[in-house]
Amino acid sequence: MSPTTLLEAEGVTKRFAGITALSRASLRVDEGEIVGLIGPNGAGKTTLFDCIYGYLRPDGGQVRFCGEDLIGRRRHERARLGIGRTFQRIELFTGMSVRDHLLVAERARQGTGGLWRDLRGKGGPTSEEVARVDEVLDLLGLLDLAERPIEALSLGRARLVELGRALMIDPRLLLLDEPSSGLDGDETIAMGGVLTRVCADRQVAVLLVEHDVELVRAVTSRLYVLDFGTLIAEGATDTVLGDEAVRKAYLGST
Amino acid sequence: MTDLLNAVIGGTPVGCVFALLAVGLVLTYRTAGVFNLAFGAQAFVSAAVYYDTRVRHEWPIWAALVVSVFVVAPLLGYLLDRALFRHLRTARSIAKLVTTLGLLVAIPEITKLWFGGGASFGVKGIWPTTDEIGGPTIYRWGDYAVDGNQVATVLVTLAAVAALTAMFRWSQLGLRMRATVESPRMTELAGINADRISTFAWMLSSLFAGLAGVLLAPLFSQVNNENFLFLLIAAMAAAAFGSLRSIPMTLVGGIALGIGYQLLYTWLPAGSILSQGLRPALPFGALFLLLLFWPGLRDRREAADPLAGVDPPPPAPAATLRTRGMTISTRVLGVGVFVLISAGVAWFFDDFWVLLFVTGIVYAVIFCSITVITGMAGLLSLSQAAFAGIGAFTTAQLVDRFGMQVLLAIVLGAVLAAVVGGLFALPVLRLEGLYLALATLAFAAMFQFVVVPQDWAGGRNLEIPRPIIGSIDFSSTRAYYFLCLAFLGLASVAVLLIKRGTVGRYLDALRGSEVAAVSVGIDPRRARVTAFGLSAGIAGLGGGLLAVLDGRLNLLNYNFIQGLVWVVLVVTLGPRAIQAAITAGIMFKLFPELISRVDISALPDTLNPAQNPQALAFALFGLGALTYAKHPEGIIEFQTAKSLEFVNRHILRRPDPEAEAGDTGAETVEVAS
Numbered sequence: 004m005s006p007t008t009l010l011e012a013e014g015v016t017k018r019f020a021g022i023t024a025l026s027r028a029s030l031r032v033d034e035g036e037i038v039g040l041i042g043p044n045g046a047g048k049t050t051l052f053d054c055i056y057g058y059l060r061p062d063g064g065q066v067r068f069c070g071e072d073l074i075g076r077r078r079h080e081r082a083r084l085g086i087g088r089t090f091q092r093i094e095l096f097t098g099m100s101v102r103d104h105l106l107v108a109e110r111a112r113q114g115t116g117g118l119w120r121d122l123r124g125k126g127g128p129t130s131e132e133v134a135r136v137d138e139v140l141d142l143l144g145l146l147d148l149a150e151r152p153i154e155a156l157s158l159g160r161a162r163l164v165e166l167g168r169a170l171m172i173d174p175r176l177l178l179l180d181e182p183s184s185g186l187d188g189d190e191t192i193a194m195g196g197v198l199t200r201v202c203a204d205r206q207v208a209v210l211l212v213e214h215d216v217e218l219v220r221a222v223t224s225r226l227y228v229l230d231f232g233t234l235i236a237e238g239a240t241d242t243v244l245g246d247e248a249v250r251k252a253y254l255g256s257t
Numbered sequence: 258m259t260d261l262l263n264a265v266i267g268g269t270p271v272g273c274v275f276a277l278l279a280v281g282l283v284l285t286y287r288t289a290g291v292f293n294l295a296f297g298a299q300a301f302v303s304a305a306v307y308y309d310t311r312v313r314h315e316w317p318i319w320a321a322l323v324v325s326v327f328v329v330a331p332l333l334g335y336l337l338d339r340a341l342f343r344h345l346r347t348a349r350s351i352a353k354l355v356t357t358l359g360l361l362v363a364i365p366e367i368t369k370l371w372f373g374g375g376a377s378f379g380v381k382g383i384w385p386t387t388d389e390i391g392g393p394t395i396y397r398w399g400d401y402a403v404d405g406n407q408v409a410t411v412l413v414t415l416a417a418v419a420a421l422t423a424m425f426r427w428s429q430l431g432l433r434m435r436a437t438v439e440s441p442r443m444t445e446l447a448g449i450n451a452d453r454i455s456t457f458a459w460m461l462s463s464l465f466a467g468l469a470g471v472l473l474a475p476l477f478s479q480v481n482n483e484n485f486l487f488l489l490i491a492a493m494a495a496a497a498f499g500s501l502r503s504i505p506m507t508l509v510g511g512i513a514l515g516i517g518y519q520l521l522y523t524w525l526p527a528g529s530i531l532s533q534g535l536r537p538a539l540p541f542g543a544l545f546l547l548l549l550f551w552p553g554l555r556d557r558r559e560a561a562d563p564l565a566g567v568d569p570p571p572p573a574p575a576a577t578l579r580t581r582g583m584t585i586s587t588r589v590l591g592v593g594v595f596v597l598i599s600a601g602v603a604w605f606f607d608d609f610w611v612l613l614f615v616t617g618i619v620y621a622v623i624f625c626s627i628t629v630i631t632g633m634a635g636l637l638s639l640s641q642a643a644f645a646g647i648g649a650f651t652t653a654q655l656v657d658r659f660g661m662q663v664l665l666a667i668v669l670g671a672v673l674a675a676v677v678g679g680l681f682a683l684p685v686l687r688l689e690g691l692y693l694a695l696a697t698l699a700f701a702a703m704f705q706f707v708v709v710p711q712d713w714a715g716g717r718n719l720e721i722p723r724p725i726i727g728s729i730d731f732s733s734t735r736a737y738y739f740l741c742l743a744f745l746g747l748a749s750v751a752v753l754l755i756k757r758g759t760v761g762r763y764l765d766a767l768r769g770s771e772v773a774a775v776s777v778g779i780d781p782r783r784a785r786v787t788a789f790g791l792s793a794g795i796a797g798l799g800g801g802l803l804a805v806l807d808g809r810l811n812l813l814n815y816n817f818i819q820g821l822v823w824v825v826l827v828v829t830l831g832p833r834a835i836q837a838a839i840t841a842g843i844m845f846k847l848f849p850e851l852i853s854r855v856d857i858s859a860l861p862d863t864l865n866p867a868q869n870p871q872a873l874a875f876a877l878f879g880l881g882a883l884t885y886a887k888h889p890e891g892i893i894e895f896q897t898a899k900s901l902e903f904v905n906r907h908i909l910r911r912p913d914p915e916a917e918a919g920d921t922g923a924e925t926v927e928v929a930s
Contacts, residue, residue: 078775078776079775079781080778082776082778087777090776096768098769099766107777108777110762114778115759116758118755118760118787118791120759122751122754126754126757126759126760165773169777172777
C-alpha cells in the first residue's frame with residue numbers, strides 16, 4: 004500500500020517586483036516520512052516555506068494538504084488541519100513557563116475554551132490536559148524543567164519547547180524551519196536524535212528546511228535542492244547529496 | 258467658483274499649519290523611530306512662550322519669534338532626546354508610545370502651571386499690525402481677501418519645507434541623516450556619530466512644532482490644550498497621507514485637509530447639526546479612513562528606531578519567581594487591606610469623602626477595562642472614554658425614555674458598549690501597535706465631536722435617579738457606595754478569571770509571539786475582538802455607574818482627553834494588575850483632592866498645590882508614565898516584587914528561589930501571574 008500524500012506543492016511561482024524568487028517549484032511529503040529542503044542562501048527556501056505556510060501568496064501554482072487547497076486560508080487554520088511548525092528565529096511566549104507553552108497549544112487544539120467557560124471559573128488547565136502535556140515533555144526530556152520560566156532555558160532546550168508546542172496540536176505534518184540554527188555541533192546531533200525518535204513515536208511527517216548537511220543526512224529520507232528559485236535535484240538523500248550538480252551549487256568546495 | 262476659491266485661499270494657511278506639524282512628526286518617526294504623540298504639546302509650549310513674551314512682556318515680534326521658535330523649541334527637542342528617547346531606542350514600540358502619551362498629558366499642564374492663567378490664551382500672528390484695532394493688514398482684490406498672517410503662514414511653511422527637502426537632498430548633514438535612517442550601524446562604522454544625528458533630528462522636528470505653534474493665528478482666535486490635540490490629529494492625517502514617509506506628499510495632504518476643512522464650512526448650512534459635528538470631526542475621520550484604507554500605509558511594518566540595531570537588545574526581564582504561599586498571602590493581604598479601607602470609609606468618613614471614594618471606585622471599574630485591553634491583550638486603546646460614554650448615554654436614555662429600572666439600564670448600557678466595541682474592533686484590529694492607538698484615538702474624538710452633540714445621544718439635562726431594588730434603596734451616596742463596591746468586586750473577579758482562563762492565556766500567547774500563537778491554531782482576530790468587546794463592556798458599565806452617581810450626564814467625564822489621562826495612569830501603576838487599576842481609580846479622584854490641602858504659600862500661586870490641584874495632579878500623572886519604559890510591569894507590580902524579594906531574603910532568609918529550583922527542583926515555584 005502506497006503511503007498517502009500529505010503536502011503537495013505544484014509549480015509554485017513567486018515574483019517580487021520583477022525578480023522571480025521561486026519558479027515552478029514542486030514538492031511532496033508523504034505520511035510519516037522526513038523530507039529535507041536545502042539550498043544555498045537566497046535559493047528561495049524561505050520563499051517556498053512562506054508560500055506553503057501562507058505568509059506569501061504565490062503568483063502561480065498550488066499548495067494542497069490532504070487534497071485541500073491551502074492558498075488563501077487563514078494561517079491559524081493550518082494548525083486545525085494538522086500542520087505544526089517551528090521557527091528559524093525562535094518564537095516563544097515570553098513570561099510563560101515551559102508547561103504553559105504546551106498547555107496553551109493543547110487548549111487551542113481542543114478549541115473548547117471561551118469567555119463563558121472562563122467566567123464560570125473553568126478556564127484553568129484540567130488534569131487530562133496536564134497529563135497529555137507531561138507525556139510530551141517526558142518524550143522530549145523536558146519534564147524536569149516544566150515549571151521553569153522560558154527565559155531561563157538554553158537555546159537548544161528552547162527549540163525543544165518549540166517542537167513540543169508544535170506536537171501538542173497532534174500534527175500530521177511538521178514544518179521545521181532551520182531547527183539547527185544557533186545550535187552547536189553536539190546540540191545539533193542531539194536535535195537530530197530527538198527528531199527521529201519523535202517522528203517515529205508520534206507518526207508525524209516532517210518537512211525540514213535546513214542548512215546543516217549533517218543533520219539533513221542523519222534524519223531525512225528524501226531531499227529537495229533549490230538553487231536560484233528552481234529545484235535542481237530531488238530524490239533519496241544519499242543519491243542527491245552525491246549528485247555532482249548539487250555538490251557544485253550547494254556544497255561548493257566540500 | 259468664488260466659494261471654492263475662497264475655501265482654497267482660506268484653507269491653504271490652515272493646511273500649512275497641519276503640514277508643518279506633520280513634517281516634524283514624520284521627521285522624528287523616520288530618523289528616531291518615535292511617533293511623537295506629544296508633538297502638538299510641543300507646539301503648545303512655543304505658542305505659550307510666544308504669547309507670553311509678545312503680549313504680556315511686549316517684546317518686539319522678532320525677539321519673541323526667535324526665543325519661542327529658535328531657542329525654546331529646539332531646546333525642548335534636545336531635552337526630550339537626551340533625557341528620554343535616547344534611552345528608549347531598543348524599547349518596544351508600546352513603551353515609546355506610552356512615554357509620548359505621558360508627555361502629551363504632562364507638557365500642557367506644566368506649561369499652564371508655568372505661565373498660569375486660564376487654560377487658553379489669545380493668539381497673535383507674526384505679521385506686524387497696522388490697523389487701529391490691532392489686527393494684521395488685510396489685502397483685497399475683488400471678492401477675495403487674505404490677511405498678513407495667512408500670507409506669512411504660507412510663506413514660512415513653503416520656505417521651511419523647501420529648506421528641509423534641500424537639506425536632505427544636498428547637504429552633508431542631510432546625507433548623514435538619510436544614511437542613519439537606512440542603517441545606523443553602517444553609519445557609525447563610517448565614523449559618524451549617530452547619536453548626534455538623532456539629537457539633531459529631534460531639535461529640528463521640535464523647531465517645526467514651534468513654527469506651527471506660532472503660526473496658528475489663522476486657525477484659532479483662542480488657543481488651548483484641546484486645540485493642539487486637534488491640530489496634532491490633523492497633522493497625523495496629513496502624515497498618514499504621506500505614508501509617514503514622503504515630505505512633499507505630507508505637505509499636499511496637509512493643505513488638502515485644510516481646504517477640505519474650509520469647504521465644509523462653506524458648503525454645510527451654518528449652525529446645522531452637520532456643520533457643528535462634521536467640521537471638527539473631519540481630521541479625525543480623515544485619519545481613521547486613511548489608517549484603514551490608504552494603500553501607502555499597507556506596508557505596516559512600523560519604523561523601528563533604525564539605531565536600535567547598534568545597541569544590543571535589552572536583557573529579557575528575569576521572571577519573578579514566587580512561591581505559591583507568597584502569592585496567596587499577598588493576595589489575601591491586598592484584599593484584606595482594601596476591605597478594611599472601604600469599610601472604614603463607609604463608617605467613619607463624612608459624605609464628602611464617601612462621595613469622593615465612591616467616584617474613585619467607579620473609575621476603578623472603568624480602569625479594569627484598561628487592564629483587559631492594554632494589560633492582557635497588549636493593545637493600546639485610547640477610546641475607553643468613548644465606550645464609557647456609550648454606557649452612560651444608553652443608561653440615561655433608557656431610564657428617561659422608557660422608565661427602565663436603573664440597574665437594568667446600566668447593564669444594557671454595558672452590553673451596548675461591548676457590542677459597539679466588538680464591531681469597532683472588527684475592521685480596526687487589522688492595525689497594530691501605533692496604527693491601532695491612532696485609530697482608537699480618532700474614534701474617541703469622533704465620538705465626542707459627532708455623536709455627543711446630537712440631541713438623541715446626549716441630552717445634557719437628563720436626570721438619572723439612583724436605583725431602588727426591591728426594598729433596598731440606593732439613593733443615598735453611602736448606599737450607592739456599597740452597590741459600586743459590589744460591581745467593582747464582580748468586575749475584578751471576572752477579569753481575574755479570564756486572565757487565568759483560556760482567553761487570558763491565548764492573549765498572553767499572542768502578546769508573547771503572535772506568529773507562534775497562530776501556529777498552534779489560535780485565531781488572533783477572535784481573541785482580540787473578544788478582548789476589545791469585553792473591555793468596552795466593562796468601560797460601559799463604569800460609565801453607566803458614573804452617570805447614575807452624578808445623577809445626570811456630565812459630558813466632561815467622557816471627554817477623550819480625560820481618557821488619555823486614564824490610560825496613562827493605569828499603565829504607569831501596572832497595566833496587568835487589577836490592584837493597580839483599583840489604586841489608579843481611587844487615586845484619580847483622591848490625589849487632586851489631597852494635594853489641594855497642601856498649601857505652600859512660599860510657592861508662586863500657579864505652582865501651589867492648593868491653587869492648582871487638578872493641573873498639578875495631571876502633570877504628575879503624565880510624568881509618571883515616563884517610568885513605564887523602565888518598569889513595563891508598572892510601579893505597583895515592581896514594588897510588590899521588590900518587597901517580596903526583601904521578605905524572602907531578610908525575613909524568611911531563603912536562598913534565591915531560582916538557584917534552588919535549578920539545582921534540586923525541590924521547591925515548587927510558579928511564574929508570577
